[in-house]
Amino acid sequence: MQIKELQEEILKLKREKDICILAHSYQAREITEIADFTGDSFGLSVAAARAPQKTVIMCGVRFMAETVKILSPEKKVYLANPLAGCQMADQMDKQLIEQVKERYPDYTVVCYINTTSELKTVCDVCVTSSSAVKIIGKLPNKNILFIPDKQLGAYVAKMLPDKNIKLLQGGCPTHLRVGMREVRKAKTLHPEALLLVHPECRPEVTESADFVGSTTAIMDYAKKSCAREFIIGTELSILNHLQYECAEKDFYPLSIDLVCHNMKVTTLADVYNCVKGTGGEVIELDEETRLKAKICIDRMIELG
Numbered sequence: 546m547q548i549k550e551l552q553e554e555i556l557k558l559k560r561e562k563d564i565c566i567l568a569h570s571y572q573a574r575e576i577t578e579i580a581d582f583t584g585d586s587f588g589l590s591v592a593a594a595r596a597p598q599k600t601v602i603m604c605g606v607r608f609m610a611e612t613v614k615i616l617s618p619e620k621k622v623y624l625a626n627p628l629a630g631c632q633m634a635d636q637m638d639k640q641l642i643e644q645v646k647e648r649y650p651d652y653t654v655v656c657y658i659n660t661t662s663e664l665k666t667v668c669d670v671c672v673t674s675s676s677a678v679k680i681i682g683k684l685p686n687k688n689i690l691f692i693p694d695k696q697l698g699a700y701v702a703k704m705l706p707d708k709n710i711k712l713l714q715g716g717c718p719t720h721l722r723v724g725m726r727e728v729r730k731a732k733t734l735h736p737e738a739l740l741l742v743h744p745e746c747r748p749e750v751t752e753s754a755d756f757v758g759s760t761t762a763i764m765d766y767a768k769k770s771c772a773r774e775f776i777i778g779t780e781l782s783i784l785n786h787l788q789y790e791c792a793e794k795d796f797y798p799l800s801i802d803l804v805c806h807n808m809k810v811t812t813l814a815d816v817y818n819c820v821k822g823t824g825g826e827v828i829e830l831d832e833e834t835r836l837k838a839k840i841c842i843d844r845m846i847e848l849g
């Protein structure tokens with residue numbers, strides 16, 4: 546089957562079965578084209594909660610499907626490809642953080658949304674890359690334990706010098722692939738281009754950037770900017786989407802290695818099999834875990 550035919554089949558089945566398809570912005574173009582909603586993980590989980598459909602398919606990674614389930618327990622939530630994990634979300638577990646909390650009892654534990662639902666159960670508040678500075682700035686406690694991304698945590702610490710932010714050794718292997726060598730090379734090749742990067746990048750990379758923001762913020766910035774050339778320092782799909790949406794502007798990768806293999810494991814054929822009922826994995830969370838994990842998401846909504 547050709548891509549177009551497969552897309553039409555998916556759209557037909559999705560209408561017949563009343564299914565909502567979510568696609569993270571790091572998914573391939575042929576998947577975002579057939580999705581009801583495309584965006585970042587938290588935005589997608591809110592969109593799914595508001596959608597009328599009772600069945601939701603997440604084309605993204607496992608923690609994203611879990612976040613959808615936390616906010617929409619009454620819905621049947623599928624992860625389109627069960628192999629789609631997130632190396633950063635899996636770097637720390639509940640037992641490790643419980644031990645760290647014993648050593649630092651007077652710290653507020655803040656977790657990035659890129660964490661498992663189990664890990665969220667032992668955290669006080671959750672943040673996204675776009676809300677981290679705002680939410681941590683509002684917390685009354687000066688002492689913050691930020692997990693798991695050391696790079697995002699370092700960026701927040703720089704923006705909020707009055708806070709005492711403790712970090713552990715975690716991070717996104719995709720964004721950690723780029724350093725100053727890639728920045729110098731891209732800037733030499735494209736001296737007029739603005740450098741837009743994700744806060745999951747190394748501190749020296751974010752310090753060299755013209756703009757630091759979430760994937761949604763990077764896309765908005767590039768679309769609204771009067772500049773015509775941009776070096777994109779996040780997953781390569783964002784560059785592809787921007788090229789389609791702003792054909793008159795030029796986008797260059799900070800590195801061609803900025804590919805998240807976890808995100809790319811999901812194919813259009815996986816989405817087809819999932820809609821057809823022969824693929825995907827139904828996400829199940831026990832109610833105690835779901836309710837405890839929801840507390841730190843609710844706190845994020847309240848503060849954000």
Ligand code: SF4
Nearest residue numbers: 631632633717719805
């Ligand atoms: S880009 Fe990094 S944080 Fe995002 S899903 Fe891939 S490994 Fe996880």
